[in-house]
Amino acid sequence: MRVLLIGSGGREHALAVNLAADPAVEHLVAAPGNPGIAQIAELRAVQPADPGAVADLAAEVGADLVVIGPEAPLVAGVADAVRAKGIACFGPSAAAARLEGSKEFAKDVMSAAGVPTARHRTCGTPDEVRRALDEFGPPHVVKDDGLAAGKGVVVTESRDAALAHAGDCGKVVVEEYLSGPEVSLFVVTDGTSAVPLLPAQDFKRIFDGDQGPNTGGMGAYAPLPWAPDDLVVRVMRETVEPTLAEMRRRDAPFAGLLYVGLAITADGPKVIEFNARFGDPETQAVLALLDTPLAGLLRAAATGTLSACPPLRWHSGAAVTVVVAAANYPGKPRTGDEITGGERPGIIHAGTARRADDGALLSSGGRVLCATGVGPDLAAARDAAYALVDGVDLAGAQHRTDIALKAVQGKIMA
Numbered sequence: 001m002r003v004l005l006i007g008s009g010g011r012e013h014a015l016a017v018n019l020a021a022d023p024a025v026e027h028l029v030a031a032p033g034n035p036g037i038a039q040i041a042e043l044r045a046v047q048p049a050d051p052g053a054v055a056d057l058a059a060e061v062g063a064d065l066v067v068i069g070p071e072a073p074l075v076a077g078v079a080d081a082v083r084a085k086g087i088a089c090f091g092p093s094a095a096a097a098r099l100e101g102s103k104e105f106a107k108d109v110m111s112a113a114g115v116p117t118a119r120h121r122t123c124g125t126p127d128e129v130r131r132a133l134d135e136f137g138p139p140h141v142v143k144d145d146g147l148a149a150g151k152g153v154v155v156t157e158s159r160d161a162a163l164a165h166a167g168d169c170g171k172v173v174v175e176e177y178l179s180g181p182e183v184s185l186f187v188v189t190d191g192t193s194a195v196p197l198l199p200a201q202d203f204k205r206i207f208d209g210d211q212g213p214n215t216g217g218m219g220a221y222a223p224l225p226w227a228p229d230d231l232v233v234r235v236m237r238e239t240v241e242p243t244l245a246e247m248r249r250r251d252a253p254f255a256g257l258l259y260v261g262l263a264i265t266a267d268g269p270k271v272i273e274f275n276a277r278f279g280d281p282e283t284q285a286v287l288a289l290l291d292t293p294l295a296g297l298l299r300a301a302a303t304g305t306l307s308a309c310p311p312l313r314w315h316s317g318a319a320v321t322v323v324v325a326a327a328n329y330p331g332k333p334r335t336g337d338e339i340t341g342g343e344r345p346g347i348i349h350a351g352t353a354r355r356a357d358d359g360a361l362l363s364s365g366g367r368v369l370c371a372t373g374v375g376p377d378l379a380a381a382r383d384a385a386y387a388l389v390d391g392v393d394l395a396g397a398q399h400r401t402d403i404a405l406k407a408v409q410g411k412i413m414a
Helices: 009-021 050-061 071-075 078-084 103-113 126-136 159-169 231-249 283-290 295-302 378-390 405-409
Strands: 004-006 027-030 064-069 088-090 120-123 138-144 155-156 170-176 182-189 193-198 205-207 211-214 217-220 256-265 267-274 316-325 348-349 350-356 360-364 365-377
Touching: 004 009, 004 050, 009 027, 009 283, 009 348, 009 365, 050 064, 050 078, 050 405, 064 078, 064 295, 071 078, 071 316, 078 088, 088 295, 103 120, 103 170, 103 231, 103 267, 120 126, 126 138, 126 159, 126 170, 138 159, 155 159, 155 211, 155 360, 159 170, 182 231, 182 283, 182 295, 217 283, 217 378, 231 256, 231 267, 283 316, 283 365, 316 378, 378 405
Parallel strands: 004 027, 004 064, 064 088
Antiparallel strands: 120 170, 138 155, 138 170, 182 193, 182 256, 205 211, 217 316, 256 267, 316 365, 348 365, 350 360
């Protein structure tokens, strides 16, 4: 099988590692890729959100399967263009990717499907925002209606900060705050059949103790020793199956990766958000534990044959991912700093580049590297991840020191 992977971040590097390890994959091409992916795949230049360019590249490289990593190409219709050439593609259509591309659309689908989620209001004017903030009270949750690279949500006690964020965004969804530990559940689906992966938990705030502004994600771990035993079964029954049925009813079947972001409230799991692709950095932790070959699973979802796949196999133990971010992130990050220690097993590249004259590894984005440790239990995996972080040298780098700590200490209650 010849596979074309679209994207250039940490999620795509983690996907590339698993795809390259699949015995069925004879050749892996990544576009545009990054220096980490370059160690295991052929890199090709492409604009990921250009449907025609990606479809042409897929035909040129003779791809049997195209895997689209980021959300922007999905919303732009890249999967539609690839499938129009008769090439199997893992990723939802533009119509289905609206589950991530529009918070308003996602809430409308949830309401129609009876999915447990927060009460909400869609607001297009400052007065509408003020009324919604007053209705739900603090903590205030304000979400940009469109794509915002994981940073379009503000959760704050400050009414002024909530209003300011809404003013910056335009159309927003204001909703009630859902209290309880958060869970990320990835579901591979062909639009009808659906297979859940291991639940994970990620950490959005930049600083320890969940302080500071939201980021694209500063770390993650899996599995969740504190999660209710029936969590996945319940979410599949109450959320995933009704959502897929509603999307089919709308003639926009969702085939690809449905990311279900959840809060485990006193009333049970409720949906915070849907995404249309693998989450980052949860992907790094979850895929580190997957024993089933990945390419075959994704191709089955892309070709409508997921129901014929055997049950997934998982390695025992746990995985923890810690993100190493650049100075000033999540503001405008400092880039161009040299990195040492970033090319060891377990290190995933997210925002890196090569210096032209000598090939040195440089920072090129906000989230630069991800260190993923595995071990027989969560404590051992955490130790392994932080040992990898300690071996990275990047001027001004920042990382959280408490990824998975409360879970190890038994301080999370669902």
